[in-house]
């Protein structure tokens with residue numbers, strides 16, 4: 212069968228809600244579809260007790276033409292073998308021209324397994340997707356050579372696979388309806404080699420800076436004299452999440468999942484407060500979709516000021532306590548009103 216259409220993996224959160232990256236991929240897929248003579252967009256949802264109607268309506272409203280749902284009690288929690296094998300089998304039956312997966316921990320796991328099983332190429336962590344006018348192949352754009360160059364990669368085997376991080380593309384609804392496609396994957400035939408011995412649950416989305424409205428981020432400038440204590444204090448007052456540069460991560464002030472930038476998370480908060488961060492290209496790559504950026508830096512020539520909506524030139528150890536005091540005052544005034 213000729214490869215046809217775009218297949219998207221729909222990751223859900225622990226409350227069975229579709230992850231935002233899936234809606235972003237669907238929005239981009241609508242653009243790719245137009246360049247591919249309107250080939251169909253199919254979304255694959257794997258899980259347990261899925262509300263068929265809601266999910267199909269929701270995915271349809273972002274552009275899905277068809278939704279394949281594989282639902283089974285054994286699929287309640289993410290299991291690499293079950294999920295990856297089901298997704299691979301669907302891709303084999305289909306077979307699609309393009310496969311798009313969110314570059315989440317789970318998505319990267321599934322995409323790597325599927326591309327190996329399908330013996331095809333996978334371009335990871337893409338920053339843009341397009342269709343080449345001449346060859347009609349997927350053009351997957353991603354940074355290379357330490358972020359100094361951007362490469363357009365054309366995979367000549369099918370399906371052409373790409374992963375994309377959250378917040379790279381915008382998600383937009385459309386007037387569209389999807390239909391359900393029934394697909395019988397025999398889960399009994401999948402040899403599950405994973406036995407869960409102990410399970411701890413963690414609310415990933417509430418800890419994930421990708422979904423934060425306000426972020427206070429610290430850089431090397433804050434990595435001394437309790438600079439990060441001030442950052443955590445301001446974040447708590449603003450109901451914000453804490454992030455930081457790679458320098459802050461390497462010095463142990465934040466975890467890897469709090470690092471923003473090209474090799475960290477791509478974020479799109481309404482407000483990003485960059486404290487003691489110079490504004491290297493690799494850092495900016497992760498924050499450029501922020502609504503507003505406030506930069507605090509004692510070097511008036513720091514590159515971050517070119518991108519900031521509000522720039523405060525000065526010592527963070529003086530400015531942050533004043534900032535925190537102002538937030539306290541503001542809260543007091545609001546409480547009195």
Ligand SMILES: Cc1cc2nc3c(=O)[nH]c(=O)nc-3n(C[C@H](O)[C@H](O)[C@H](O)COP(=O)(O)OP(=O)(O)OC[C@H]3O[C@@H](n4cnc5c(N)ncnc54)[C@H](O)[C@@H]3O)c2cc1C
Nearest residue numbers: 357430431432456457472473474475487488489493509527
């Ligand atoms: C392949 C590759 C991938 C990378 N990926 C990432 C990534 O994902 N994310 C990332 O962040 N970086 C990444 N980097 C590293 C990046 O190039 C920079 O080195 C890094 O972002 C710099 O971090 P910084 O701004 O905290 O430190 P610096 O560049 O050292 O800046 C510190 C800033 O703090 C200011 N400062 C110092 N003291 C004070 C004070 N008292 N008050 C106010 N301001 C003060 C200074 O003026 C300076 O501007 C990557 C690099 C490579 C090569």
